[in-house]
Amino acid sequence: MKKVTVELGERSYPIEIGTNMCFSDSFADRIGKITGNESVLIVTDSFVKPSAEKLAALLKRKVAVKGIHVFPEGEQSKNFATVERICRKAAKLHLDRKSFFLAVGGGVTGDLTGFAAAIYMRGARFIQIPTSLLAMADSSVGGKTAADLPEGINLIGAFLQPQAVFIDPAFLDTIKSFNISLGFAEILKIAATFDADFFGLLEKNAFTLSGRKDPALFEEVLQRACRLKADVVAKDEKESSLRAMLNFGHTFGHALEKLDGFDRMYHGFGVSCGMYMACRLAEELGLQEHRDTVRLANALYKYNLPVYFPARFGAKDVYKAMLSDKKAAGGKLKFILPCGIGKGKIVEGIPKETVLAAMEKARSGYEKILP
Numbered sequence: 001m002k003k004v005t006v007e008l009g010e011r012s013y014p015i016e017i018g019t020n021m022c023f024s025d026s027f028a029d030r031i032g033k034i035t036g037n038e039s040v041l042i043v044t045d046s047f048v049k050p051s052a053e054k055l056a057a058l059l060k061r062k063v064a065v066k067g068i069h070v071f072p073e074g075e076q077s078k079n080f081a082t083v084e085r086i087c088r089k090a091a092k093l094h095l096d097r098k099s100f101f102l103a104v105g106g107g108v109t110g111d112l113t114g115f116a117a118a119i120y121m122r123g124a125r126f127i128q129i130p131t132s133l134l135a136m137a138d139s140s141v142g143g144k145t146a147a148d149l150p151e152g153i154n155l156i157g158a159f160l161q162p163q164a165v166f167i168d169p170a171f172l173d174t175i176k177s178f179n180i181s182l183g184f185a186e187i188l189k190i191a192a193t194f195d196a197d198f199f200g201l202l203e204k205n206a207f208t209l210s211g212r213k214d215p216a217l218f219e220e221v222l223q224r225a226c227r228l229k230a231d232v233v234a235k236d237e238k239e240s241s242l243r244a245m246l247n248f249g250h251t252f253g254h255a256l257e258k259l260d261g262f263d264r265m266y267h268g269f270g271v272s273c274g275m276y277m278a279c280r281l282a283e284e285l286g287l288q289e290h291r292d293t294v295r296l297a298n299a300l301y302k303y304n305l306p307v308y309f310p311a312r313f314g315a316k317d318v319y320k321a322m323l324s325d326k327k328a329a330g331g332k333l334k335f336i337l338p339c340g341i342g343k344g345k346i347v348e349g350i351p352k353e354t355v356l357a358a359m360e361k362a363r364s365g366y367e368k369i370l371p
Contacts, residue, residue: 002223006141007234008161015141015165015226017219022055022129022168031102032062034127034163039066039099041090043113045073045106048131051174052104055129065102066093071112075262078108078148080156086116090124097121100163106132106179107139107267111157114145118158128162131171133183134268137225138190140165142233142243152324153254159238167226169218180210182268184303185249187225189271192296193248194228196342199299206302245344248336249274251328252309252359255321259313272305273362275338281358282337285347292340308363315359319352 001018021027031040040063044052049070056065069089071077090099101124103113110128117126130140146157172180184202191199202221208214209221229246236243253270260270279296282288297307309318322333333355338344 002219004226004230006230011161013164017167017222019215020170028059028062035063035100039064039095040102042068042102043086044104045071045109047073048105080147082112083116083147087120090120097124099124101126104129107135110135110140111146114160115147115157118145118160125163128165132179134186136167137183138186141226141229181304182266185268185272185305189248190225190228193245193344198224199341203299210303245336249278251322252277254325255318258321269306272300273309276307277359277362278337280362284354284358287337287339315356
């Protein structure tokens with residue numbers, strides 16, 4: 001088992017990583033030590049429900065599981081109405097502020113469960129058991145919780161650190177194969193932003209990692225991704241400066257997701273296209289050489305991720321959608337731009353024409369796929 005600690009003083013918590021960990025008898029003991037005699041509500045979606053029910057049966061031996069709340073899978077459920085239903089289920093089960101909300105699912109489940117826990121009785125507690133690679137490598141760590149509004153993604157939410165995060169790659173056996181690619185978008189993002197050596201490892205082992213052919217290496221990658229994010233969160237929990245760097249590709253990506261109506265443009269795909277657009281914008285500003293853009297594009301290709309944003313979206317429409325993103329302060333866009341692999345910076349005040357020109361290049365360009 002591998003372990004990472006998010007260092008936040010009295011609110012520090014462990015991230016434990018181990019294949020088949022969550023369905024062992026010892027896991028019920030582990031959760032029981034955290035929750036004690038307090039009530040637990042498990043929250044999951046309709047796709048993960050069978051795994052969540054199996055986990056609930058195991059946990060009931062040592063944990064006071066009071067019930068399971070299931071919501072329809074998909075980004076369409078990531079709204080305040082779902083958060084309200086989770087809280088009402090908790091109230092019907094007589095949970096109090098000492099109780100625990102246990103998120104079993106992907107990024108949507110983790111965000112909604114954490115948000116519900118943050119506002120239920122002005123703050124309950126929660127534990128993350130991510131079941132998608134994207135959630136394992138990124139969204140389950142750091143305490144960001146949220147729901148969407150029609151006007152934009154993650155516009156309502158709260159910061160609430162979990163009591164613990166348990167990452168079991170065995171859950172990935174049950175998900176659709178393209179979800180592995182979605183998760184690698186976030187892993188490539190954090191490597192490209194903070195760790196050139198880690199990015200090199202991902203480049204070199206794309207075939208092995210995307211096919212999960214080496215479990216030990218796969219766990220090492222998860223550990224390194226979580227450690228990078230944990231270090232950033234420890235230094236800047238509320239995203240006042242450094243943590244904003246984790247949004248590389250997200251300003252563009254969120255706009256694409258919104259324009260798509262959360263249909264085919266999944267978050268990982270949006271981030272992938274967004275990173276490429278950010279690279280082209282960095283080139284326009286002289287911050288990055290084209291060879292590094294090509295290098296990132298090739299890595300995305302290797303993990304079956306898109307690079308060029310769909311032709312059905314106009315550049316001006318994408319720009320307008322970006323203005324509704326929560327990272328647009330006072331109507332001004334803030335971009336996380338690369339300065340070579342493993343480095344980046346926050347840039348504001350870029351002329352609209354420059355951004356549009358970069359987007360057009362991101363739509364029409366071509367990058368050689370390396371062997």
